[in-house]
Amino acid sequence: MTLIQPIFAFVLTFCFLLILKPIANRIDLIDIPGGRKQHHTPTPLVGGIGIYLGLLGASLFSGPLLAQYMPLLTLTGIILIIGVFDDLHELRVSLRFGIHLLVALLMVLWGNNVMLSLGNLFESGPIALGLISIPLTLFATVGVINAVNMTDGVDGLCGGMMLVATICLGTVAYVSHQGAMTSFLVLLGVALLAFLALNFRRPWGKCAAVYLGDAGSTVLGFIMAWLIIDLTQGPDASIAPIYALWFLAVPIIDTVSLLILRPLSGISPFKAGTDHLHHRLMRAGLSRGQVVTGMFCTSALFGAAGLAAWRNGVEQSVMFWSFIGLFLAYLLSNWLYARSHSATAV
DSSP states (O other), X not given: OOTHHHHHHHHHHHHHHHHHHHHHHHHTOEEOOBTTBOOSSOEEOOHHHHHHHHHHHHHTTOHHHHHHHHHHHHHHHHHHHHHHHHHXXXXXXXXXXXXXXXXXXXXXXXTOOOOOBOOSTTSSSOOBOGGGHHHHHHHHHHHHHHHHHHTTTSTTHHHHHHHHHHHHHHHHHHHTTOHHXXXXXXXXXXXXXXXXXHHSOBTTBSSOSXXXXXXXXXXXXXXXXXXXXXXXXXXXXOSOHHHHHGGGHHHXXXXXXXXXXXXXXXXXXXXXXXXXXXXXXXXXXXXXXXXXXXXXXHHHHHHHHHHHHHHTTOOHHHHHHHHHHHHHHHHXXXXXXXXXXXXXXX
């Protein structure tokens, strides 16, 4: 891949975002302030569309790249369309989940991208999934899609953390001589940069120019799930799954903890709320910029830990139990916070 292709991907994504802004205003594809949404101006939800079109357009200039990732790009297009409808009309949770499951199944059947092993988590040999490989692949894919979606609550947060994950995956692909995947991840990374140029709050702009929307966050979640499975499974796997899990540690830990704690409080785990980590940090007095910077740096730290452990041959069991310990510590702190907050409210 030449330097021209990433530059083209950046420019194309940026231009698409600018073109889509007035269109979004005309069709009401905008995020209106109010309720739990604390921004001040209506903002176009076109980030996901721009990223996808930029990535697709740049891929068209590479025949081998397009051929290899045609199933991914096609199924991502379906996720995008459903996400746009969700942004416009707020679809039922059951309908969204059903379509995400169907797309995940097509990923398995058409893309031949399936989880076959969890790796050597207990140092007693690889854990083959056998008959549960397809159900677990569907569950994991839908889980990652929605974990990423749930991080989209502060300007620059979701896009920034997905950029970290993209860089980590790109590093693995490059070191493992996975040329096509390295090229694809470079294109994804520069498309994300183009989006973040308009999504981050800038010194000359008090608010973001565009948002990802559910379309954008679910698109990024699906792409991440696909690429992680691709890199961690099969005879040509580049990295064990547990190391790659650290690349998405922040959204996964936060989301899974809420899926456990919300039902205990009589709340639907899929209901939009203000109990995510970024919400709690802002209620603690941190500014939006501090929250984004802190969570971005934490994601980068966890991603670097996963990469370092992989490159230095740290046992998979060590990384597994470290992740479990980190999750349990966060779950306990989340539970204590929720209990304390409930007692204060009473």
